Amino acid sequence: MSGSKIDLKVVLLGKSYAGKTSLVERFIHGRFSGDVVPYQNTIGAAFGAKKIVIGKTPVVLGIWDTAGSERYEAMSRIYYRGAKAAIVCYDLADGTSFDRAKFWINELQQNEEACKVYLCGTKKDIIDTNRSAREVDYHTTTDYADEISADIFETSSKSGENIEELFAKIAEDYLAKQAELKRTKGSTDSIKVGPEMQKGSSCCPR
Template sequence: MSGSRVDLKVVLLGKEYGGKTSLVERYLHDRFHGDVPYQNTIGAAFGAKKVDIGDRTVTMGIWDTAGSERYEAMSRIYYRGAKAAILCYDLTENASFERVKFWVDELLKNEENCRIYLCATKVDLVDTEENKKNRKVDYHETTDYGDSIKAKVFETSSKTGHNIKELFTSIAKDYVEDPRNNEEDVSPKSLDLQEDKTRSRGCCS
């Protein structure tokens, strides 16, 4: 989709191995690599997708950022100007949810017009009687926190595809319904530049 105008810049943030790249892979390409480990993202990886909301088509540019703390300064470059941020955390690791709070503070300080979406990953590892003991992040804790920062919460599985389309559709719908976005966009030139910088970098976290 090189050269297409991006209407809606979406950035994924969160701790490494929190499921960001698997989420993007499932949404953009409808695939899941299972137990094959991803190479850690360096900088960011870019992808784009068109979404129809009513009679309007929205092109989302999606930036999957590095989760390692040593790349935090670089991640700030990629969330600049984002209209939506998906903050990912692994339901089997409480530390990943604590890390989300760091990114929330960053966004509230630096990108006040960026909508925040809390995205739990790996729900397939905690959703049955047999494996529910693996859950380290309480659902009600996350929804209470989401309410406090006016963020929607989605529990997803990249393995099964559960709730992933719903997450991105909600982001596009919220964008279309926000009157502040009627006149703003990301220019084709800036999209091409960003894509060229990120296309060859590794993916994943």
């Protein structure tokens, strides 16, 4: 697999104002415009892509940033179809956003079982500055992540904390899954070929 290009579809889901767009902006463009540009709701979905290299393998991440408003729910379902990874965002300073994150995870479990979930707590810089601002308990989220077999990251789009690590983990997991599928397929092919070869040799007299 070394040297081959892999395209990986990633979808971001979560409540409005949960920091999804800022997360993508920081990862793809290395910038944070939250303090400069007034917030604008995403309508439908926005797309961006970035290539990263894991080991010697380039991975192109195609990232769909979906609208968080409930009126766009049906549209968001269109964008998460076929996604290999979902970053489900919640605002660490907004307890209701974690409830919304659970809603989207339930959606994925029902409709996209093969999509791996990554829980992402956003706006960690706010919590670091003022611990009393935290409304989503860390232990609650980690227990939930264990329950649904998800990875969890607490990030800051303002400082960039844990954002590169999040996307690198997504790419690493995907490559590991592809390698596992390749090994499994190879083993299955060997099992299928074995009896045929034995049958063929037994019917050929010496």
